[in-house]
Amino acid sequence: MVLxxxxxxxxxxxxxxxxxxTLRQVSAEARVSLGYISEIxxxxxEASSELLASxxxxxxxxxxxxxxxxxxxxxxxxxxxxxxxxxxxxxxxARSAGNVVxxxx
Amino acid sequence: MVLxxxxxxxxxxxxxxxxxxTLRQVSAEARVSLGYISEIxxxxxEASSELLASxxxxxxxxxxxxxxxxxxxxxxxxxxxxxxxxxxxxxxxARSAGNVVxxxx
Numbered sequence: 001m002v003l004x005x006x007x008x009x010x011x012x013x014x015x016x017x018x019x020x021x022t023l024r025q026v027s028a029e030a031r032v033s034l035g036y037i038s039e040i041x042x043x044x045x046e047a048s049s050e051l052l053a054s055x056x057x058x059x060x061x062x063x064x065x066x067x068x069x070x071x072x073x074x075x076x077x078x079x080x081x082x083x084x085x086x087x088x089x090x091x092x093x094a095r096s097a098g099n100v101v102x103x104x105x
Numbered sequence: 106m107v108l109x110x111x112x113x114x115x116x117x118x119x120x121x122x123x124x125x126x127t128l129r130q131v132s133a134e135a136r137v138s139l140g141y142i143s144e145i146x147x148x149x150x151e152a153s154s155e156l157l158a159s160x161x162x163x164x165x166x167x168x169x170x171x172x173x174x175x176x177x178x179x180x181x182x183x184x185x186x187x188x189x190x191x192x193x194x195x196x197x198x199a200r201s202a203g204n205v206v207x208x209x210x
Contacts, residue, residue: 071169096196
C-alpha cells in the first residue's frame with residue numbers, strides 16, 4: 001500500500017538537509033519535539049495539519065511545494081506498485097498506464 | 106494558517122462527486138464509517154495515511170493525483186494568505202499571533 005506519511009517524511013527530511021538544518025534547529029523553530037520530528041521524517045508517525053504547517057514554516061518551504069514533491073514521488077511509487085496491487089481492479093479505468101495500444105502497423 | 110486537511114477534504118469530496126458516489130457508497134467500499142468520511146471531507150478530522158489510501162482506492166483515484174490537486178489548491182491559497190501572514194512572521198516563522206508589541210512611544 002502506498003502511504004503518504006512515508007513519502008512525506010522523506011521529503012521533509014530532504015528539505016531539512018537542503019537547508020543544512022539539524023533536527024534540533026527545526027525542533028526549536030517549529031516548537032515540536034525533536035523525537036516527534038524524527039519519527040515523522042522516518043514515516044513512523046502521522047503529522048497533523050497544524051504540525052505540518054509549523055514544520056514547513058520552520059523549513060521555510062511552502063506546504064504546496066512539499067506536497068507537490070510528495071505527489072511526484074508517490075506517482076513513481078504507484079507506477080511500480082499499482083500494476084501488481086490493482087491487477088484485479090483494472091476493470092475500472094483510473095489511470096492509463098498500460099492502456100497504450102500497440103499499433104504495429 | 107494554510108491547513109492540509111481542509112484542502113484534502115475539498116479534493117476528496119470533489120472526486121466523490123465526480124464519480125457520482127454517495128458517502129454511503131464510499132463508506133462501504135473503503136470500510137470507513139460514513140460519519141468519519143464526512144468529517145474528513147469537511148476538513149474537521151485528519152485522515153491517517155492508511156485511511157487516505159483506502160479512500161483513494163474506493164474513489165479509484167491515485168493518491169498522487171489527489172495530492173497533486175491539493176498541492177495546486179494550496180499554492181493558490183498560499184499566494185493569497187502568505188503575504189499577509191508572513192509580514193509579521195518574517196522574524197520568527199513558527200507562529201507569532203499576539204506577539205505584536207504595542208510601541209506607544
